[in-house]
Amino acid sequence: MTTEFDLIARLRSLATHPAARGLNDDAAVLSIGGQELVVTHDMMVEGMHWLTGQDMADVAWKLVAVNLSDLAAKGAQPIGLVLGQMMGADDDRFLEGLAEALTAFEVPLLGGDTVGATTGPRALGLTALGKATHSPVPSRSGAQPGDGVFLVGTVGGAMMGYEALRDGTGGETAAYLRPQPLLAEGQALAPFVSAMMDVSDGLLLDASRIAYASTVTIDLDPSAVPLGAPESRRDDALRWGDDYALLLTARPGAKLPDFAWPIGKVLPRGKHALLLDGNPPADGKPLGYQH
Amino acid sequence: MTTEFDLIARLRSLATHPAARGLNDDAAVLSIGGQELVVTHDMMVEGMHWLTGQDMADVAWKLVAVNLSDLAAKGAQPIGLVLGQMMGADDDRFLEGLAEALTAFEVPLLGGDTVGATTGPRALGLTALGKATHSPVPSRSGAQPGDGVFLVGTVGGAMMGYEALRDGTGGETAAYLRPQPLLAEGQALAPFVSAMMDVSDGLLLDASRIAYASTVTIDLDPSAVPLGAPESRRDDALRWGDDYALLLTARPGAKLPDFAWPIGKVLPRGKHALLLDGNPPADGKPLGYQH
The missing domain is CATH 3.30.1330.10 (PurM-like, N-terminal domain)
Structure with a gap:
């Protein structure tokens, strides 16, 4: 097969x-x-x-x-x-x-x-x-060492919504059921980014995709990632998909709109495509939703 | 439902x-x-x-x-x-x-x-x-009374191929399995047609669609339709789909390429959208493949 x-x-x-x-x-x-x-x-x-x-x-x-x-x-x-x-x-x-x-x-x-x-x-x-609306059209492959890594939106909200729906808890489900594509934000950012993608399969997995496509290493600060979930679920939220936040990189000094939140930096390609606070992610736990 | x-x-x-x-x-x-x-x-x-x-x-x-x-x-x-x-x-x-x-x-x-x-x-x-390749882009709605009706390609070949495959007769199946889109023909015809569509659901059904979209009556000469099936299956071939011939109408005197075969004429909209040799199709038999 x-x-x-x-x-x-x-x-x-x-x-x-x-x-x-x-x-x-x-x-x-x-x-x-x-x-x-x-x-x-x-x-x-x-x-x-x-x-x-x-x-x-x-x-x-x-x-x-x-x-x-x-x-x-x-x-x-x-x-x-x-x-x-x-x-x-x-x-x-x-x-x-x-x-x-x-x-x-x-x-x-x-x-x-x-x-x-x-x-x-x-x-x-x-x-x-x-x-x-802007040329060149942003891709996943333009990140360069020295760039900053930014997130627009939060991660984990869809996970919470999915669980509420699955378990019938009556909790908030809109982030899972009715995601909002960040169209205006994407258009505002396009002139300033070196790479951009939407986070559909999990932040860590999608960040590693930018790293592979750009032949760089991305070092994230997990504690800086804005959450749509309780702090106790931070590690899961970084690996859950379906939030449709925007993940981007930009050259130092790029005049990004202030809704872009710094969450890491781009390094020359090292042994690992993705680092969390300088360390490779723990083995055995998927980085995201592979489908 | x-x-x-x-x-x-x-x-x-x-x-x-x-x-x-x-x-x-x-x-x-x-x-x-x-x-x-x-x-x-x-x-x-x-x-x-x-x-x-x-x-x-x-x-x-x-x-x-x-x-x-x-x-x-x-x-x-x-x-x-x-x-x-x-x-x-x-x-x-x-x-x-x-x-x-x-x-x-x-x-x-x-x-x-x-x-x-x-x-x-x-x-x-x-x-x-x-x-x-040509503007205005042909539609189904441009046929006018006085136009001729033409077919490029044949109908019935896919039906024969489907039956050969279903019954395992070893007969020719290419017309059903590997249809050929008439791209060059469509581009050559576009400047000369008043309406055009591909015959995917049966010639009679698709001709009636042009008639409805154009608010005209289409009068076909069934005996003039080029067949990809034996003469004995003519009536079925007119109602079977999947042949991907081109059906078109053109003003009198339009300089159509000679691969366009005359099969009928466009009349002012009468009681029936579709006529066969001047008579409405027999009741109770589908005009084509509704799916």
């Missing part, structure tokens, strides 16, 4: 066009008519990306939000969405959530495809198109 | 941007940087769009081909593909077929998303992006 890692490696060998950015980025960046078009696609599958029985309005919202978060990481302005929808018993709620998200993020639905329900888990796909 | 017809009607109420063309077209058409970008998305689901056990190389080819066929109907030149892939046991064959299609149609893979396998049928989604 091919692993997902192997599969992506093989897809990468097919995606040789420069616009594909070696599949090492949140989105493809394509020049068309003197504009830079940013294109991203995320799938969500029942039981894998949402809990069976969840309100489909939240699922629709999240499908839109996670794709727009990839555009945010490129400093792009959304121009349209294309939906691949498998029908289900609660399409009414799905459409209500979709309509709410289209309105909230001021992005038009342009088209797509609808297929009938099957006996298995429901699958949804969304392609988001955006227009770059 | 919402029907697909109802669902699409409700999606249409959300897709109010002009680029969405009221979801009445094969693709969205979006102006960006002075270029017209054509965007389409098709999903394929195991057991619905392919037979379980089919060679996944053929499925990958078809996923690419059906999306490119939508671009062909707009006279667009493909510029990139974005793939949503659910993993399965035979990803190697899928990647081989994908590589073959990328090479055959000279289109780059730009990115996408990969998700793990589930217990249910496998779902795949593909977004194709193209650049219009």
